[in-house]
Every structure is written in structure tokens, then in C-alpha cells.
Amino acid sequence: xxxxxxxxxxxxxxxxxxxxxxxxxxxxxxxxxxxxxxxxxxxxxxxxxxxxxxxxxxxxxxxxxxxxxxxxxxxxxxxxxxxxxxxxxxxxxxxxxxxxxxxxxxxxxxxxxxxxxxxxxxxxxxxxxxxxxxxxxxxxxxxxxxxxxxxxxxxxxxxxxxxxxxxxxxxxxxxxxxxxxxxxxxxxxxxxxxxxxxxxxxxxxxxxxxxxxxxxxxxxxxxxxxxxxxxxxxxxxxxxxxxxxxxxxxxxxxxxxxxxxxxxxxxxxxxxxxxxxxxxxxxxx
Numbered sequence: 001x002x003x004x005x006x007x008x009x010x011x012x013x014x015x016x017x018x019x020x021x022x023x024x025x026x027x028x029x030x031x032x033x034x035x036x037x038x039x040x041x042x043x044x045x046x047x048x049x050x051x052x053x054x055x056x057x058x059x060x061x062x063x064x065x066x067x068x069x070x071x072x073x074x075x076x077x078x079x080x081x082x083x084x085x086x087x088x089x090x091x092x093x094x095x096x097x098x099x100x101x102x103x104x105x106x107x108x109x110x111x112x113x114x115x116x117x118x119x120x121x122x123x124x125x126x127x128x129x130x131x132x133x134x135x136x137x138x139x140x141x142x143x144x145x146x147x148x149x150x151x152x153x154x155x156x157x158x159x160x161x162x163x164x165x166x167x168x169x170x171x172x173x174x175x176x177x178x179x180x181x182x183x184x185x186x187x188x189x190x191x192x193x194x195x196x197x198x199x200x201x202x203x204x205x206x207x208x209x210x211x212x213x214x215x216x217x218x219x220x221x222x223x224x225x226x227x228x229x230x231x232x233x234x235x236x237x238x239x240x241x242x243x244x245x246x247x248x249x250x251x252x253x254x255x256x257x258x259x260x261x262x263x264x265x266x267x268x269x270x271x272x273x274x275x276x277x278x279x280x281x282x283x284x285x
Contacts, residue, residue, distance in 0.1 A: 004155040004195060004237070006077070010062050011200075011234055013085040014055045027182055027245020031229065054094075056201050058084060061097055121275050123267035124190060125174040135170050135177070136258035144171035150187055161237045177262075178236070182245040184257060185238040188270055192239075199273055200232040203240045205280035206269040225253050239270075 019037040021030050041048035062080060065071040071080060083089035134141065143151075147169055151162050166178035166185075175188040191199055211224040224230065227247035233240050242261075247253045272278045 004153075004192070005158065006066055007063060007200070008155075008159060008234075008237075009081055010059055010066075010084070013081045014059055014090070016085055017087075018051075018055075027227075027229075027243055027247075030243070030245075055090070058090065058093065058097075060201065121271040121278075124188070124270040124274065125267050127263045127267060128173055129263075131170075131172050132258050132263045135262065136255050138254060140168040140179070141171040143169045144176070146171055146176045146187070146189060149189070150176070150192055153192070156237065159237060172262075174267075178238075179248060180236070182243065182248055183236070184242040184244060184248070185233055185236040186240045186242075186266065187238050188266075190274060191270065194274065199239060200234060202273040202280065203269065204230065204232050206272050207240065207265065209280060210265055210269060225256055227253060228257075 019041070021033045021037075025033060038045040038048040041051070062071065062084065065080075066077055071077040080093065084093050143165075150156060156162070166180035168179035170177040170179070174190070175186070175192075177187070178185045207230055211230070225247070227244065227250065229243040231241045231243060235241070242257065244250075244253060272280075
């Protein structure tokens with residue numbers, strides 16, 4: 001079974017040579033740095049985007065093979081992690097995957113015919129209105145049992161997620177949210193209890209679909225405030241991160257995060273993410 005630590009190892013191997021923003025930048029400086037990095041990337045911003053999509057696809061493949069495939073063997077997993085840490089190794093790994101996909105395509109088509117049609121799952125949880133309003137009012141509850149449960153995990157301690165405690169913690173019945181250095185980080189108990197295999201990118205795809213929509217599709221049902229930036233929660237080892245910067249203190253932005261995102265989007269999106277039968281459009285990923 002793939003662990004959260006496995007996820008971090010694969011992420012570090014895949015993205016070790018991709019540009020990373022320096023520490024200490026403001027929200028606006030970070031966004032400008034990302035834009036410039038994409039423009040400076042060999043081949044330009046399109047090449048940068050394609051490279052990210054390719055490596056994220058490899059992340060999903062390796063973790064699924066770790067969970068129930070040939071990489072359940074620790075030695076085989078270590079070998080692949082070392083292989084994909086270089087450009088040449090990633091190319092060799094993708095060649096293997098392409099060959100394997102050709103042989104398995106016919107079997108996959110047969111299996112898809114007998115699968116039950118996917119139906120929208122029930123929301124993962126029902127938000128408590130009082131907890132939501134407490135968040136909107138910026139009344140942090142402080143660390144509680146959910147924070148303690150997550151912080152006690154061995155992988156969380158090994159990585160040192162909370163060596164520096166977050167500035168604020170909001171506890172909910174379903175998990176907790178931290179406010180730290182201009183970011184909101186979302187931790188859901190059902191996600192960390194099941195492991196985060198593939199969930200980082202699935203959360204990103206699910207929320208993007210709801211808040212930004214597809215370029216050629218209908219408008220987003222719940223557009224995100226322009227001052228927020230969505231990100232996978234790898235750095236904070238969370239399910240999802242919203243970069244807010246100075247707008248963290250904006251009452252209207254906080255109200256959207258509480259009354260729209262937490263109370264409406266998050267329960268529905270989390271249910272989709274945890275349902276392995278739910279597939280997200282490639283254009284969003």
C-alpha cells in the first residue's frame with residue numbers, strides 16, 4: 001500500500017529539477033516569479049505546461065503501481081524512484097508505460113463495458129453552520145483532536161510538517177484548516193486516513209473544474225476571487241492550498257472561502273476525489 005511518504009519521495013524525484021520559487025516572496029512576487037519561470041523555460045510556457053502534465057501523469061502511474069502493482073516490492077519501488085529522478089530515466093520509464101498500455105488496451109476496453117455507470121456521490125460531509133461562521137468571523141479555534149491526530153502520524157513527523165506550528169488553526173468536525181504565511185491549507189480526515197495516493201492532483205482538478213470551468217465549456221458555477229490562487233498542498237502536506245497573500249484578511253474573500261468553498265464546494269469535491277471511478281477532464285489536469 002502506498003504511503004504519504006511514498007508520495008513525497010516520488011514528487012521529489014519527479015520535480016527535483018523544475019524551478020521552485022524562493023522562500024519569503026509575497027503573494028504577488030510569487031505569481032510574478034511563476035509567470036517568468038514559465039516564460040524562461042526551454043521551449044516557453046507551453047513546453048513548461050506540457051512538462052508538468054507529463055510528470056503529473058507519471059506521478060499517478062508510479063503511485064498506483066506502488067499501491068497494487070509491481071512496485072509493492074520495496075526494492076522495485078526504490079529502483080523506479082531513482083530512475084525517474086533524471087531526464088533520461090523518465091523517458092525510459094514512459095517508454096515502458098507506452099508498451100504496457102498497448103498490450104493492456106484491449107483488456108481495459110472489455111472491463112469498461114461491464115462497469116456500472118458512475119453516479120454523483122453524496123457530499124463527503126455536512127458542514128456545521130456554526131463552524132463555518134466562526135471561520136468567516138476569523139475566530140480561530142486553535143489545535144484540537146483533528147490537528148492532534150494528523151500531527152501524530154509517523155510520516156507527518158518524519159517530514160516535519162508542523163515543526164513550526166501554523167499561525168492559526170480552525171478545527172472542524174471533518175478536519176482542520178491552517179492559516180500560515182498568507183495561505184489556507186485544508187486537511188480532511190477521510191483523506192489522510194485513506195492515504196493521499198493521487199489525491200493532490202485530483203483535488204486540484206476537481207476544484208478547478210468547479211471554480212474556473214473549462215475554456216470551451218459553461219462558466220464556472222462558483223468563480224474563485226481573483227486574489228486567490230489554487231495549488232496542490234505538497235509543501236504543507238495538505239489536501240489543498242489556497243494562496244491568499246494580503247487578501248487573507250479581506251472579509252469578502254474569507255466569506256467566499258467559508259460560505260462557498262468550505263460549506264459548498266469542499267464536501268462535494270472531496271467525495272468525487274475519493275471515488276476512484278470519478279474521472280476528471282484531461283484539460284483540467
